[in-house]
């Protein structure tokens with residue numbers, strides 16, 4: 001029998017609206033329309049009351065889309081719907097696009113207990129921002145950070161996207177320096193992948209050359225720790241104690257609720273994907289597809305997520321869940337990877353070390369069945 005964790009206490013809610021659509025984006029979203037957002041809020045209310053959600057959530061993450069694309073009254077309605085689950089919340093995050101935040105919204109967020117903001121900075125370069133169809137400047141990001149801090153929300157994360165078409169190492173350095181100058185608590189840096197059905201794909205654009213991208217990542221990994229941001233995950237860096245609790249729940253393979261269209265969740269041995277269709281969501285707010293995961297799938301997913309963390313995967317949790325240690329479940333892979341100095345373990349964790357962390361996908365492949 002597979003023993004899963006405690007009662008779910010992490011909640012992700014997806015807001016499917018954006019003011020404008022970024023050229024690289026394939027997240028579920030649609031252009032913001034006030035009446036569509038009203039209908040969505042009504043369906044969300046039904047979904048939340050139909051689901052037996054733990055009122056004692058420890059983390060809540062409102063992502064998107066662009067949650068702050070909602071008008072203040074709608075944002076207030078959304079946060080009011082979530083109020084019943086915030087009594088024990090330790091980390092309550094909302095994603096923000098800089099140009100959609102104003103004084104009234106910042107005040108609302110604080111009033112409802114939001115204590116962390118993840119801001120889409122992406123780049124400080126106006127030409128690259130235009131290429132991405134981002135409608136803000138680096139000054140807008142700076143202003144959003146100030147506004148949030150002035151209203152008591154002082155746990156700030158900035159997102160950066162690099163290896164953009166035509167981007168140079170110098171441009172990445174400048175963007176990272178500008179981000180550091182805003183003194184965020186946390187930084188997420190993602191390299192661009194071009195997904196089908198995006199504007200970048202339609203324009204046949206490519207990320208920058210792979211060697212250059214590797215140089216960018218190397219520079220990022222060397223520079224951020226020297227500025228007080230320790231790497232704790234492949235793409236994430238934080239000041240002491242400011243790691244994202246919510247995202248760590250994903251990487252530690254804990255269960256989480258996925259609320260609203262376009263969200264996914266995990267419930268024991270099941271993963272579910274909510275409908276991505278607004279039409280279907282409005283007629284059935286609980287519409288989803290359910291995937292039952294085998295023990296092999298679960299073990300591999302737990303390894304795959306946990307080894308993204310610099311500290312590695314929690315060996316005891318693995319054993320508690322599957323009644324077998326990683327060494328026992330994957331004797332050949334563990335022996336080979338240890339011999340090649342790509343992984344290491346102690347009684348608590350199993351982690352990819354040195355070059356192994358850089359080639360994590362190759363390391364993980366060793367754990368797949370022949």
Ligand code: SF4
Nearest residue numbers: 018021022025064065
């Ligand atoms: S704001 Fe976010 S979700 Fe919306 S289009 Fe841009 S990247 Fe996608």
